[in-house]
Amino acid sequence: SQTIHQWPATLVQPVGSPLSLECTVEGTSNPNLYWYRQAAGRGLQLLFYSVGIGQISSEVPQNLSASRPQDRQFILSSKKLLLSDSGFYLCAWSESAGELFFGEGSRLTVL
Amino acid sequence: DQQVKQNSPSLSVQEGRISILNCDYTNSMFDYFLWYKKYPAEGPTFLISISSIKDKNEDGRFTVFLNKSAKHLSLHIVPSQPGDSAVYFCAAGGNTGTASKLTFGTGTRLQVTL
Numbered sequence: 001s002q003t004i005h006q007w008p009a010t011l012v013q014p015v016g017s018p019l020s021l022e023c024t025v026e027g028t029s030n031p032n033l034y035w036y037r038q039a040a041g042r043g044l045q046l047l048f049y050s051v052g053i054g055q056i057s058s059e060v061p062q063n064l065s066a067s068r069p070q071d072r073q074f075i076l077s078s079k080k081l082l083l084s085d086s087g088f089y090l091c092a093w094s095e096s097a098g099e100l101f102f103g104e105g106s107r108l109t110v111l
Numbered sequence: 112d113q114q115v116k117q118n119s120p121s122l123s124v125q126e127g128r129i130s131i132l133n134c135d136y137t138n139s140m141f142d143y144f145l146w147y148k149k150y151p152a153e154g155p156t157f158l159i160s161i162s163s164i165k166d167k168n169e170d171g172r173f174t175v176f177l178n179k180s181a182k183h184l185s186l187h188i189v190p191s192q193p194g195d196s197a198v199y200f201c202a203a204g205g206n207t208g209t210a211s212k213l214t215f216g217t218g219t220r221l222q223v224t225l
Binding site for chain 1: 200
């Protein structure tokens, strides 16, 4: 069966520091991969998605970037965090269009 | 521009009764809709979906109704159980090729009381 994991689960970082959140999927090949963010009191906002290695689509302009160095690995990064980057980050995968399967989430607090 | 709206941030229902969660959308190009359930500090889990060519889909205690003319869908949970207490997100997707670019609502927190 397919599984998705992301880490770290919780992160507290100072403003201006770098960020790296990692997500891996097991049990499937060539999945579509996604990064969503849930800010306080808001819905889930799609940040990036990828349909293949090295292929990244950005949905909103921001301070973050994403990379897909391997088929089942998706990384969310920032060179310098802002206070507004705080939130709950969710990695997800899908086989094609349709249902998304989410990871456990990563809580980022920028101080 | 909020294309998917859940206007009720919270809902409280007694155990055994029906829970009705509502969702409105504005984009007529959406062709499938999903409901997700989320517990605190966890990722959302898929509950049920419906294609735009249908008006009802049922799975156990969960039923989703779609009214395309009103651009409205609802999730019915019958009977409600304490374990149903969570945040419920409505999501919508369109024909965007191979990727599943879902648009989510802001969620409704359901509290099922004893």
